[in-house]
Structures are given as C-alpha cells and as structure tokens.
Amino acid sequence: MTGTAASLLERLAQLEGDGLAAIGNAGNGEALEDARVAYLGRNGVLADAMGAIGTVEPERRPAVGQRANAVKQALSVALEAASTALAAADADADHPTIDLTLPGRRTWRGGVHPVTRVIDEICEIFGDMGFTRVQGPEIETTWYNFTALNISLDHPAADMMDTFYLDDGVILRTHTSPMQARVMEASEPPVRVLVPGLAYRRDSFDPSHAPAFEQIEGLAVDEGVDFVEFRSAIQTFVRRFFGVDTKSRFRPSFYPFTEPSAEVDVTCSVCHGSGCSTCKRTGWITIMGSGMVDPAVFEAVGYDPERYTGYAFGMGPARIAMVRHGIPDMRLLYEGDTAFLEQFA
Amino acid sequence: MNVSVNWLRELVPGLDASPEELAERFSMAAAAVEGFEVVGAGLDEIVVARVLEVERHPNADRLSLCVVDAGGEEPIDVVCGAPVIVQGALYPYVPVGATLPAGFTIEARKIRGEMSHGMLCSEIELKLGRDKSGIMRLPDGLEPGTPLVDVLGLPDVRLGLDLNPNRVDLACHKGVAREFVGDGVGLTERDFGATWRAEWADGDAEAAGAGVTVRIEAPDRCSRYLGAVVRGVEVGPSPAWLAGRLLAVGGRPINNVVDATNYVLLECNQPLHAFDLSTLTGAEVKVRAASAGEELETLDGETRKLGPADTVIADRDRAIALAGVMGGADTEVTGETVDVLIECAAFDPLSVRKTARTTGLSTDASYRFERGIDETAQEEALTRCVELILAIAGGEADPVGVRAGATPIGLEDVAVRATRVRQVLGLDLDDDEIAGLLEPIGFIRRGGTAGGGGALYGVPGWRGDVTREIDLVEEVARRFGYDNFPDEPRRFRPSVVPEHPGFKRAERIRRLLTGRGMLEARSLSFVPADHHGNVASVAVPNPLSAEESYLRSAMVPVLLRRLEHNYSRGRRDVRLFEVGTVFDTVALEPNANGGTSQRDAGLERYHEESRLGLVLTGSREPAHWDETSADLDLWDLKSLAEDVASGLCDGVVEACLTGVDSRADALGGAWLGTESYRMVVDGQTVGVAGAVNAGAVDSPPWAARAWALELDLAAVTSRGVAEYVSLSPYPAVRRDLAITVPFSVPFADVEDALRETGSGLLEAVRLFDVYEGTEVEDGRRSLGWAFRFRADDRTLTDEDVEAEMSAFSAVLEKRFDARIRTS
Numbered sequence A: 001m002t003g004t005a006a007s008l009l010e011r012l013a014q015l016e017g018d019g020l021a022a023i024g025n026a027g028n029g030e031a032l033e034d035a036r037v038a039y040l041g042r043n044g045v046l047a048d049a050m051g052a053i054g055t056v057e058p059e060r061r062p063a064v065g066q067r068a069n070a071v072k073q074a075l076s077v078a079l080e081a082a083s084t085a086l087a088a089a090d091a092d093a094d095h096p097t098i099d100l101t102l103p104g105r106r107t108w109r110g111g112v113h114p115v116t117r118v119i120d121e122i123c124e125i126f127g128d129m130g131f132t133r134v135q136g137p138e139i140e141t142t143w144y145n146f147t148a149l150n151i152s153l154d155h156p157a158a159d160m161m162d163t164f165y166l167d168d169g170v171i172l173r174t175h176t177s178p179m180q181a182r183v184m185e186a187s188e189p190p191v192r193v194l195v196p197g198l199a200y201r202r203d204s205f206d207p208s209h210a211p212a213f214e215q216i217e218g219l220a221v222d223e224g225v226d227f228v229e230f231r232s233a234i235q236t237f238v239r240r241f242f243g244v245d246t247k248s249r250f251r252p253s254f255y256p257f258t259e260p261s262a263e264v265d266v267t268c269s270v271c272h273g274s275g276c277s278t279c280k281r282t283g284w285i286t287i288m289g290s291g292m293v294d295p296a297v298f299e300a301v302g303y304d305p306e307r308y309t310g311y312a313f314g315m316g317p318a319r320i321a322m323v324r325h326g327i328p329d330m331r332l333l334y335e336g337d338t339a340f341l342e343q344f345a
Numbered sequence B: 001m002n003v004s005v006n007w008l009r010e011l012v013p014g015l016d017a018s019p020e021e022l023a024e025r026f027s028m029a030a031a032a033v034e035g036f037e038v039v040g041a042g043l044d045e046i047v048v049a050r051v052l053e054v055e056r057h058p059n060a061d062r063l064s065l066c067v068v069d070a071g072g073e074e075p076i077d078v079v080c081g082a083p084v085i086v087q088g089a090l091y092p093y094v095p096v097g098a099t100l101p102a103g104f105t106i107e108a109r110k111i112r113g114e115m116s117h118g119m120l121c122s123e124i125e126l127k128l129g130r131d132k133s134g135i136m137r138l139p140d141g142l143e144p145g146t147p148l149v150d151v152l153g154l155p156d157v158r159l160g161l162d163l164n165p166n167r168v169d170l171a172c173h174k175g176v177a178r179e180f181v182g183d184g185v186g187l188t189e190r191d192f193g194a195t196w197r198a199e200w201a202d203g204d205a206e207a208a209g210a211g212v213t214v215r216i217e218a219p220d221r222c223s224r225y226l227g228a229v230v231r232g233v234e235v236g237p238s239p240a241w242l243a244g245r246l247l248a249v250g251g252r253p254i255n256n257v258v259d260a261t262n263y264v265l266l267e268c269n270q271p272l273h274a275f276d277l278s279t280l281t282g283a284e285v286k287v288r289a290a291s292a293g294e295e296l297e298t299l300d301g302e303t304r305k306l307g308p309a310d311t312v313i314a315d316r317d318r319a320i321a322l323a324g325v326m327g328g329a330d331t332e333v334t335g336e337t338v339d340v341l342i343e344c345a346a347f348d349p350l351s352v353r354k355t356a357r358t359t360g361l362s363t364d365a366s367y368r369f370e371r372g373i374d375e376t377a378q379e380e381a382l383t384r385c386v387e388l389i390l391a392i393a394g395g396e397a398d399p400v401g402v403r404a405g406a407t408p409i410g411l412e413d414v415a416v417r418a419t420r421v422r423q424v425l426g427l428d429l430d431d432d433e434i435a436g437l438l439e440p441i442g443f444i445r446r447g448g449t450a451g452g453g454g455a456l457y458g459v460p461g462w463r464g465d466v467t468r469e470i471d472l473v474e475e476v477a478r479r480f481g482y483d484n485f486p487d488e489p490r491r492f493r494p495s496v497v498p499e500h501p502g503f504k505r506a507e508r509i510r511r512l513l514t515g516r517g518m519l520e521a522r523s524l525s526f527v528p529a530d531h532h533g534n535v536a537s538v539a540v541p542n543p544l545s546a547e548e549s550y551l552r553s554a555m556v557p558v559l560l561r562r563l564e565h566n567y568s569r570g571r572r573d574v575r576l577f578e579v580g581t582v583f584d585t586v587a588l589e590p591n592a593n594g595g596t597s598q599r600d601a602g603l604e605r606y607h608e609e610s611r612l613g614l615v616l617t618g619s620r621e622p623a624h625w626d627e628t629s630a631d632l633d634l635w636d637l638k639s640l641a642e643d644v645a646s647g648l649c650d651g652v653v654e655a656c657l658t659g660v661d662s663r664a665d666a667l668g669g670a671w672l673g674t675e676s677y678r679m680v681v682d683g684q685t686v687g688v689a690g691a692v693n694a695g696a697v698d699s700p701p702w703a704a705r706a707w708a709l710e711l712d713l714a715a716v717t718s719r720g721v722a723e724y725v726s727l728s729p730y731p732a733v734r735r736d737l738a739i740t741v742p743f744s745v746p747f748a749d750v751e752d753a754l755r756e757t758g759s760g761l762l763e764a765v766r767l768f769d770v771y772e773g774t775e776v777e778d779g780r781r782s783l784g785w786a787f788r789f790r791a792d793d794r795t796l797t798d799e800d801v802e803a804e805m806s807a808f809s810a811v812l813e814k815r816f817d818a819r820i821r822t823s
C-alpha cells in the first residue's frame, strides 16, 4: 500500500487548487457558502480526504496530516478574504463610502506678472529672429539718453519726455533707447539687441500713465538692413504675438533718433477693427514707435552711416498687457494685490 | 491742431473724398488724425432772426421780451434769458417744434407769465463753440429766415490732428492741403475781393514808413519785423463765412480785425498781431528784451512780471506785447479802434520757447514760432491779412509797408541719391520716380547733380525740417506709402552681442518661485522716504509727490507696503516676490576719476544692483476639507531660502546665530528680526531671510507672522555641471540611533560630525525626531537619527554596519557629551 500516501497527497493538492478556484470564482455569498460546504463542510471533500489518512502507512501519517491541515488553513484564509471582499462590495453597491466630487488637496498656485509674460513673449519672438537681450543702467547720463540719440533739449520734441534729473547731466533714463548707443559703442555690427527695462518720465500716476514704465527697445544694425526688412520683421512679430489674422499698419511719425520714423498700429483685439472704447473708436491700437536708425546716431557712436543701416523700435509691455487682458487702470498692475495677480497665474 | 474739411475742399478743388477717407489718407501719409467731429449737425431748422423790439420782462429782471422777424409773415414773441439783446441785431432763432443738437424739442410755453414761441440761442446750445456768455450775435446784412447752416457754411467736419514736432508746416490749412495736392490739382486760395500791393520801406535794424517806426533792438531774438497800417476800419462782427470757419475749427470769433489775423494764421501758419495804432506812444514799435521787473497785462487779463530773458514788443514808453506769445491788453483792437497796425514778425524759436515757459503760456503763435515759421512767406501772409481786413472791416491801407531785418535767404538745397534711397528703403526708384514723389509737395528739382552725386532739390520755405539727405529719403518713403512697401522677409541675421546673463537668472528664479506658489509683483522704483534706513539712498530732486521722493534701496520694504495693501483688502495669505533694481549713492574717493569716460561722467556716484525680494505669510496650503493647514513658519522659510540658494547659486543657508555681518545688514536692514538666515556663496553673504520685525509692517490682529527674503542677484551664477555618481546594485542597510545632547549643542554641528565620521559606506543621514521633555534629563534634548549604509561592491554585513555605528557613538559621546538612548 505504498502508493496510498502519495495518492492522498496528490488528492490534497488537487482539492486545494480546486477549492481555491471555487472560492475565487464565487461571485456572491450563496456561491461562496456552496464552496465552503463542498470543501470545508463536515461532509466535504477535505473531511473525506482527512478521513482517509487512517489508511496511510503509519510512518507517513504525520506528514500527510500536516499537509491536510495546511490545505484546510489555506482554504479557510481564502474563504475569509473572499467573504470580506464580497461584504465590502455589497456595502459599496448600497452607498459608496467616497464622494469623488469633493475637492482635491491643492497647493498654492504661483504665477508670473502679466507684464512679465508680455515681455517674455516679445523677447522670445525676437529671440527667434536672432536678437539677444541686454541690460543697461536706469540712472543714465544726458549724453546717452539725449545727445547720442540726436535729441536736442532745446527742441520741442524733448517736451515729450519730462525728465527726472538727479544731478547735473545725470537723469533717470526716459527710455531704454540709451542702450542703442552703449551697445554700438561696445561692438561692431551685426548688432541685434533687445533692451527690456524700466524707464522714467515725470507723469503723475493715473489710469493710463505712470512715472515709471516698462519698455522694450529693439535695435538691428548691419549692412543692407533696409525699410523692407524692418517692416517685415515687425510684421512677423505682429503675426506671432497677436495672431495670424491681426493686421498691422505703419504710419509716419517722428523720433529724433530714427528716420524714416513710423508708428505701428494693429487691429484692435477687443473689437477686431469695428471700433470700441479700447481703441478710441479707430479700430486700431498703437503698439510701437519705430523707424530706420538716424545717421546722426551712427555718427555719434562711430559707425559709418554710409555703410551701415538699421532699424529700432520701442514698445510698452504694460499697455499691451492692459489691452490683452482688458485691464482698465494701469495702477492695478503695480499694487501687488494677490487677487489681481492670481487672475493671471 | 484742428482742421476744417470744408476749408480744405475750398483750397483743393476737386477733393471729393469723404471726410473719413481724407482722415484715413492723412493719417497714413503725414500725421495721426485723432479727432473726428461733425460741426453744425442738427441745425437745419435754425434760422437767422432780427430782433424788432426788445423790452425787459415785467416779472423778471434778467429776462427780455423780444419781438423777432424770423422771415415769416408774422413777427414772433420770444422770451430770452440773455442780459443784452440789441434791437435790430441778428441772432440764431429756433422755431417751435425744432430740436436742438442737445436733443430737446422747443415748445411754445409761458415763461413767468409771458408766452415764448421758440428761442434765441448761444453758441454752446448750438454746439458750435464754448461761449455760453450770451446769445450768439450774427453779422449784419443777413436776410431773416435764412437757414443758419447756409450762413455759416455748415455742416463741416473738424479733424483733430496730432502733429509730429518736426512738421509744424501741417499746423495750417494750406499745409494740410498740400498733402492732398497732386495729379495736376493745385491750391486755390479764397479771393477776398480787395487788393494791397505794398511799397516796402526797408531797414536793417529800423524801418520807418506809413507813419510808424519799427526797430529791432534784439536781433538775436527777432530776425524780421514787418508792419502794415490800415486806417479807418470799422470794427464789428466778422462776416458769417469767416465766423463759420473759425467756429468749425473750434475757435471763437472776436471781431473782424482780430478774426482776420487768426484766419490768416490758420490758412498759412504766420502768426500776426493787430495793435490799435492810437494806443501806441511815439508811433513806434520795437523788439527788445524785457527789463527786470517790467510788467505787462496780457490779453488774457493777467499781469505778468517779466525779466531780461523775456522778449517784448514795446512802444516808446512800455511793453505792449509778449513777443511771439500774446498781445497786451492796453493796445488790443476794440470796438472803438479806428487805425490798426498789423505785425508780422519772425521771432527766434528758443527765445519764444523761454518766454512761453516762464510765463506758462502756450498759444497758437508760440507753438508755431517755437517750431519755426516760413520767413520767405511773410510778405504774402501780411498781404493776405491786410486784404482780408480791407474786405471785411473797410478802411484804407497805407501803401507803404515797413520791413526791418535781414532779407530771408531761403533754405539750403538738399541732394538725394537713388542709391541711398535703395540702401535705406529697399526701393528701386530712379531719379525721375523720386522727383515724381517729391515735387507735388513743393520740393523743386534743380538741374544737374550735386557734388556727391544725387539730384539736387530746392526746399520750400515751410519745410525747415528738411536739411539732410535722410530727410528727403523719409519724404520719399512717406509719399510712396509705408504700407505700399513689398512684404519680403529677409534672411536671418545673427547678433554678435552676447546676452546679459541676468535675464536667464531671472527666468530661473521666476520658475522656481512660481512653482512654490509665489506670485510675481512689480513696482516702480519710487519710495516715499528711505524706509530701509539707509543714508546712501538716492533722492529724486524733482519728485512728483512726497510718496515718490526716493529710489528704493531694497526690495523687501517695498514688498511690505504691498503686503499692507493686501491686509487692507482683508487678504491673509500673501506670497509675493519681485525681481528689480535697487539704487544707492557711492561715497567717492576725493580724486577718484574711476577711469570713466566723459560720456559716463556722473554715473560713478551711483550704484545699481539687481535684487530678488520675497515676502510670505498665511497658511502653508489652501484650506482643505480633510485637514486644517498650519501657518507658514520658520521652517518653510528656511526650506525656501535653501531652495533659492542651492537651486540658483550653489549656495548654502546658515543660521545667523552670532549676529549679522555687514553685508547681511545691508541686505536685510530694519525689517530683519532675530530669527534670521544668511545665504552664503563661497563664504560671502549674498542674501538674507528671516522673520519680519513687528515694527516693519503694519499688520492687522488676524495676520499670521510674515517672513521675507532679499537676495543679491549678481551672486546668482550658473551652477556647475552635475557629475554622475555610479549607482550600487547592492542592498542598503538601515539603522536608527537616538541620542541626548545638551541644549547648547546645535543640530548642525552633530550632523557635520556624523558626516565627517562616516566612511564611504554612509549613504545618507537624516534627522527624524527632536524631543525635549520628561523622557530626557533636564538641560538635554533627544535627537533621533536614521542612517543608510551601502557599498558599491558587495552586500554589507552586520559587522560592517556595527563598526560604523560604534564609531558614531564614540565621536558623539566624546565631542558633544552625547548619551546613547537604549530604549
């Protein structure tokens, strides 16, 4: 009867596998109870197998008994787990324990200032066209701020720039344009630079003016840079910044350091050209002053005006941000009100 | 500058484009048109009426009862609110049932017991002007019943031009009209129907004739002075067409003589002034510097105290006008005036500018003189004015005109090369095509070429702004039309100028801080006084207000004001940062010239620096239903400071346990309290972080503690390139160790000692618990440490780890009097 222990062990292994499968497949309490009765019940298959241990050779009985107990243990554990899982599933079906619509756990949302965003976008677009960013002093000399740029303080044109004087010949720069001269003094063409930074004019703080304001100056100088190149560079910028459907127009203007000079308008983003209060009913928003670099500026910095030509432009990112977001009062930009800043975060 | 479209149409016959189209064309070709206003709209029902009888209203002193003839069969009774109504004079009349431009309809009604059928009205009621002082008097000789719009030449469109400072020639109707001339259409001036051809009495400094003497005593301030005398004028209201023109551009008719000077100014840009000749002493006028303290009552009724920098017109005894700015009250033309002297002078732009500035007067005349007038057209302008006066005020002009000063030589010719046009504009135009653009606006092509090549052009007297080739290149571009240039993208060009590293730094800072929930603020450099307590801060000598009298010398104090603003709005959770420039003055060595160039002279006294400022307070996280969030505390600030220091500049953060060094002092200032950190790079303090002193910010009782950080951005250098460290495939072994140490032992010292002691097997050490209380002896605290060991080349054994751990225990016991807790 040497085969008895082996065949019983085989039978135990078989019924363990079958039992676990039956328990696992039981989809409800009834089926699970059926499985329990069939495998662990008093007349179940395991009891039956255990009853057969007495027929095994005595020296193998303990080992087979141990194995039978292990199978019983495994089936009991599986039965318990399946029962818990089924109960939980039943409970879920009646009323879910988690309301998934409750708000998630948040962290504070930070964000850059809307004017910074405009500056960064402008710099990125011109950066793709080869422009690099440079930085200049905000306290500047009248030579760089006016003289080098062909601005005579006796000319009515200087009235446009009411100046903060700090000292004889030293001022808070009235525009970021002085860097045109500083850059050209320091390097030979080709020059393509952007100068983002603060500029200062004696304007009272009101909804559309501030005594200091962000400005971005651009300058491109090389051999063969002409008005056509200037115009298409600006148009490329307008299409990328304001959208491909935005139209632009160039109007004659005057700046002492550019000639020919132009103001650039784009179709109003609020009314798309039909006229609204943002564009003063014109359908157009002026976004920059610009033009071909005046030969007098090249002479001041030691460039040969017969050899080099170029263009320059200046933009006010704060005003552009105001139009873009419909911000009615410039002072809101500088209050540091978190409820305001969060709107653009 | 306002322009009447009807007036332009008179000057350029055949200009039949709509006013909108004209405005658009002018904007694109010359200067921006900012205003567009229909003048005299809705006046169709208003007619001219003659007052037949006038008497005081029996029940109201300030009202008049009028009987008017408005062209109908029956006279009409009208009650009128004006104090002075002249019997026999003409006024605009609004009949019953008509509607005024303001929108209300006139009805027959009883006023203080008297019936009124319609009304007589003022300029302001007709929206023709600003004068509300009385009923608008119309010139004599009009037929009652004539529609007012026909009389005044209305409706008209008033265009508001925003002129560029170089184009003063556009400040008159002829100037604007020239921009529309072309294709054989020329200018046609109105024929006044009177003629004056002067015989000129000339002189350099002095000229005499027509019974007057003119003398230029300040030739540096006045290059020419022309005068004409008209005797026996009848001063009165201007004819309706002239009044209509002035009203259309927003002017105010005064009397026919004054209106004539204004009309010619608006037509051809020459400022003119009319004196009542009988008021001049000595029958002379001279141009001279005012004497110190000299007084003059100007036409606006103000008495002005003058000085030698001001220029005046004087008669024998006194100043009678501010040269080029405004006439004097004593010599103005009034209803009693019979003989007039018309002045047509050329004053120096700078001296007019000075006088206008010191007196605070900016007038139509000073605007034009400051920007330069056409000296070659003065005879023509004076002639136009005399002829207009003769036509509308009668009298007789003296055949002699007086003329002192130099004969104008005209403007210099300017050459333009087609090659230069191509180089600057990118347009392939030949000399003839260029001429085709320049000639219609008055440039005269001379024969032949200039020395340097290029075609030579005569510059018309009104274009004093054109002196260089580039000025003509601009005219070519403008006339070609900026928007007619081809749209041809050109090849990419590189820049040789390296980018300033500060921009990338600022970007990294913004990314890091916005990722940590911070909002970027922007402020404008000005601060009320130096709340930084820094004596070296930069004062603004001419500030707009006391709030803006200094430049900021630190960022945090500025952000603390923003924090207060948020407190005032009831906001408790505030996390702001700003990247900006701060300013200081620099104490100079007595004779340090710093090697700065002349162009930089003065800047060596100032220092600018890029800084990061940061302020935070309130909850650590937004409120959540599942748990309450604690307020931000010292450890949040420390971790932020560490992130900024190590993430941006390879720096470390040290507690300021032994006080603050001088740089930390400069960065922190008065706001920095005792709980503070230094941010250190290469042994140098580059930033500070800490609790904000209660005195440094005005906080409401509900506010949480505020924390701040200030960092010198020049210290934010790029971090080194990270080098790869090989990863061990063998498992780690973890051990914990709890020790007690005296309170005086800082955590950081213990950590340093552990790291020093650990061999290459110690992979990480971390503080997991700090405990002070009954479980440990008095004067001590417990620190719980977690260690992780790992070897590159094998699995660690218990013996390896035990050796490490006993080395730690030995060192800690010896150095810090540590006791190992065994529990």
Ligand SMILES: [Zn+2]
Pocket (backbone or CB within 6 Å): A268, A269, A270, A271, A272, A273, A274, A275, A276, A277, A278, A279, A280, A281, A283, A284
């Ligand atoms: Zn619009």
